[in-house]
Amino acid sequence: MLSLRRRDIVCQQAVEMVTDYLEGSLPRRSRRRFEAHLRACPNCAAYIEQIKLTIELTGTIEPEDLTPEAKADLTELYRRWRSE
Amino acid sequence: MDTDLELLSRLRDGDEEAFVMLVARYQQPMLRLARAYVPSRAVAEEAVQDTWMGVVKGIERFEGRAAFKTWLFRILINRARSAGVRERRHATVEPHHAVDPIRFDTNGQWAEPVEPWTGDSEDRLEASTWGPALQSGLEDLPPRQRRVLVLRDVEGLSCDEVCELLDISPGNQRILLHRGRTRLREILETQIAKA
Numbered sequence: 001m002l003s004l005r006r007r008d009i010v011c012q013q014a015v016e017m018v019t020d021y022l023e024g025s026l027p028r029r030s031r032r033r034f035e036a037h038l039r040a041c042p043n044c045a046a047y048i049e050q051i052k053l054t055i056e057l058t059g060t061i062e063p064e065d066l067t068p069e070a071k072a073d074l075t076e077l078y079r080r081w082r083s084e
Numbered sequence: 085m086d087t088d089l090e091l092l093s094r095l096r097d098g099d100e101e102a103f104v105m106l107v108a109r110y111q112q113p114m115l116r117l118a119r120a121y122v123p124s125r126a127v128a129e130e131a132v133q134d135t136w137m138g139v140v141k142g143i144e145r146f147e148g149r150a151a152f153k154t155w156l157f158r159i160l161i162n163r164a165r166s167a168g169v170r171e172r173r174h175a176t177v178e179p180h181h182a183v184d185p186i187r188f189d190t191n192g193q194w195a196e197p198v199e200p201w202t203g204d205s206e207d208r209l210e211a212s213t214w215g216p217a218l219q220s221g222l223e224d225l226p227p228r229q230r231r232v233l234v235l236r237d238v239e240g241l242s243c244d245e246v247c248e249l250l251d252i253s254p255g256n257q258r259i260l261l262h263r264g265r266t267r268l269r270e271i272l273e274t275q276i277a278k279a
Contacts, residue, residue: 010192015182019262043198054269058237063112081140
């Protein structure tokens with residue numbers, strides 16, 4: 001159990017600060033409190049890791065391959081645009 | 085792999101192969117972005133096609149000050165906006181929780197421990213496993229969140245680029261990003277718990 005001081009943040013507040021923290025837009029004092037909370041709270045530390053993994057995985061979503069038909073259609077259009 | 089700028093310079097000379105390579109590179113990302121503006125795949129495809137026409141015919145106007153991708157997305161967003169349903173400029177802001185309040189006790193602390201996804205589950209975090217869930221989660225996001233997520237986290241654009249492209253403030257961008265990311269995390273958490 002964490003012993004809370006008046007200015008400490010609780011987990012439910014911390015999870016709402018994660019994006020601002022990762023974006024580097026928390027004011028300095030809030031950032032220090034947030035980091036102190038992360039050091040003391042393994043659950044929130046795990047949570048922010050989950051968010052980082054989510055971002056990483058979102059970045060690996062592969063585009064579907066372009067169908068040969070779509071490619072042929074666009075090539076056809078390209079020739080038309082060029083000749084216009 | 086040829087860089088965008090190399091392909092563009094070949095495109096200026098009317099090189100069809102360069103056009104096909106650009107299409108292969110950007111058609112699907114453009115469709116994904118367009119779908120965050122318009123109600124159907126057909127309309128999205130039309131907006132993308134219009135964009136390619138704009139590129140071919142307006143190639144001389146590309147000054148190379150921004151990355152090609154940003155220029156391309158800007159043209160697309162303009163076309164998709166005019167094809168999409170008119171939106172209220174200020175949509176009502178609904179209450180949002182990064183994490184369901186039920187997961188916290190009355191002191192605002194986690195009621196149950198948060199399971200780390202790393203370690204044992206690392207192997208389970210293969211992109212190929214969760215790709216489809218993330219993909220459909222992304223498609224179900226409200227359009228404004230979806231646009232920010234696609235541009236920031238899928239396409240890797242910077243906050244500044246996204247704010248400029250979408251004409252939103254950095255604060256607004258962060259709110260949309262926060263909502264989108266926390267929603268996708270929730271989806272992954274559910275999937276991982278089921279696995």
